[in-house]
Amino acid sequence: MLRRARRVSRREFLKVSGISLAGATLLGVSGCGGGGEEGGGGDGEEIVFSWISDDTGVLPELIDEFNEENESGLRVRFREMPSDTGQHFDQLRTEFQAGQSEIDVIGGDVIWPSQFARSEWIVDLSDRFGDQEEFLEGPMQAMRYEGKVYGVPWYTDSGLLYYRQDLLEEAGFSEPPDTWEELQEMARKVTQDAGIQQGFVFQGGEYEGGVVNGLEYIWNAGGNVLEGDRIVIDSPESVQGLRTERAMIETGTAPEAVISYKEDESHAAFIRGDSVFLRNWPYVYSLLGSEGESNVEPEQVGVAPLPVEAEGNQSYSGLGGWNFFISALSEKQDQAWEFIQFITAPEQQKTNALDGSRLPTRTSLYEDQEILDSVPIARLGKETIIENTRPRPVSPYYSDMSLTMAEQFAASLRGSVSPEEAVSNLQRELENIAERGGEI
Numbered sequence: 001m002l003r004r005a006r007r008v009s010r011r012e013f014l015k016v017s018g019i020s021l022a023g024a025t026l027l028g029v030s031g032c033g034g035g036g037e038e039g040g041g042g043d044g045e046e047i048v049f050s051w052i053s054d055d056t057g058v059l060p061e062l063i064d065e066f067n068e069e070n071e072s073g074l075r076v077r078f079r080e081m082p083s084d085t086g087q088h089f090d091q092l093r094t095e096f097q098a099g100q101s102e103i104d105v106i107g108g109d110v111i112w113p114s115q116f117a118r119s120e121w122i123v124d125l126s127d128r129f130g131d132q133e134e135f136l137e138g139p140m141q142a143m144r145y146e147g148k149v150y151g152v153p154w155y156t157d158s159g160l161l162y163y164r165q166d167l168l169e170e171a172g173f174s175e176p177p178d179t180w181e182e183l184q185e186m187a188r189k190v191t192q193d194a195g196i197q198q199g200f201v202f203q204g205g206e207y208e209g210g211v212v213n214g215l216e217y218i219w220n221a222g223g224n225v226l227e228g229d230r231i232v233i234d235s236p237e238s239v240q241g242l243r244t245e246r247a248m249i250e251t252g253t254a255p256e257a258v259i260s261y262k263e264d265e266s267h268a269a270f271i272r273g274d275s276v277f278l279r280n281w282p283y284v285y286s287l288l289g290s291e292g293e294s295n296v297e298p299e300q301v302g303v304a305p306l307p308v309e310a311e312g313n314q315s316y317s318g319l320g321g322w323n324f325f326i327s328a329l330s331e332k333q334d335q336a337w338e339f340i341q342f343i344t345a346p347e348q349q350k351t352n353a354l355d356g357s358r359l360p361t362r363t364s365l366y367e368d369q370e371i372l373d374s375v376p377i378a379r380l381g382k383e384t385i386i387e388n389t390r391p392r393p394v395s396p397y398y399s400d401m402s403l404t405m406a407e408q409f410a411a412s413l414r415g416s417v418s419p420e421e422a423v424s425n426l427q428r429e430l431e432n433i434a435e436r437g438g439e440i
């Protein structure tokens with residue numbers, strides 16, 4: 001199938017040539033990774049693969065590799081989608097509802113399969129996908145709908161606490177915080193001692209990432225959204241979770257601006273060296289130390305599970321991750337599968353782990369010494385992180401549930417509704433969605 005030559009990674013290449021990743025994007029070096037240039041497969045067919053622009057630079061590298069080295073002559077053209085998951089989802093939904101899309105392979109969020117499968121926008125992969133047992137159970141479960149499998153997991157995501165180990169040590173703290181209260185205290189001392197602007201940054205915007213952050217505060221205070229198929233969000237624990245999130249701003253631990261932050265704004269503040277703590281996904285680790293973009297080196301940073309409300313509570317992180325689906329409108333489903341097999345193979349997942357600091361979905365890679373040595377998040381990965389991840393509610397109506405959670409969590413964080421009102425509004429609205437849909 002593929003001959004894999006040793007290649008300089010795109011990140012290394014850009015470093016060697018002195019171009020920063022941000023500059024490269026402006027110059028158009030990235031974005032359409034691999035799709036734009038001629039050559040490689042020659043007269044082969046083309047398939048269209050849609051995903052977001054990859055901050056880590058790994059995806060263009062892998063697409064180029066596929067285009068240059070696959071023997072069937074198939075070429076993949078990359079189509080860039082909005083990096084905000086909700087906007088990304090809306091764009092796909094518009095195309096599918098119109099029955100028209102050029103996309104063959106969809107790079108899709110872990111929260112989409114039930115809705116996409118129920119709407120028949122993606123195809124059942126059960127007959128093609130033979131090695132399912134080699135993948136982690138959490139991400140695999142998210143790919144199933146009514147007993148069939150609709151996607152192949154690429155990498156899995158888990159919310160993490162990044163912290164400035166160097167500054168914590170200088171301020172006399174030898175361990176990261178276990179509770180949100182400790183985080184606030186440490187942030188107060190370290191910002192003063194080190195003269196750093198911000199204590200903590202996270203994703204507080206009114207969008208999908210804000211939903212995951214809000215849920216993490218609720219879960220880490222002992223609350224939940226669903227119990228079986230019952231909505232249970234209106235609880236004192238959920239109120240406490242949202243109160244703690246709001247307190248981050250009230251106490252000045254987080255800047256007021258977090259109410260509009262998504263992944264990019266929050267990681268930018270941290271890698272610039274402007275914040276002591278950051279809640280984000282594993283990819284941020286690979287951005288540390290990149291020339292022209294980061295003032296913070298990986299050696300200065302520690303990574304830990306998210307803090308909890310009270311000592312002894314279990315720490316939960318939101319399960320995220322990206323997967324490959326085949327569009328039901330595609331006339332090139334065999335070719336789409338050929339590309340999916342390539343990009344989810346152990347070798348490509350390993351590249352994604354080493355160069356993109358992303359958690360593999362193939363279980364065996366958690367025993368790969370090279371990954372364990374160079375990606376600290378993978379060491380943390382299997383035991384502490386992956387087992388602590390919790391899925392967002394799995395439902396064909398998730399996109400509606402998400403919109404209402406995004407709205408209420410953001411309003412509570414801004415202080416325009418109280419945490420009590422937010423969870424009681426959510427209880428009512430989520431119950432309405434469940435009633436309308438008949439099930440959750």
Ligand code: GLC
Pocket residue numbers: 085109110111157208209210212263281319320321322
């Ligand atoms: C990450 C996660 C994804 C989540 C998104 C929210 O990309 O992998 O599951 O929905 O962040 O912003």
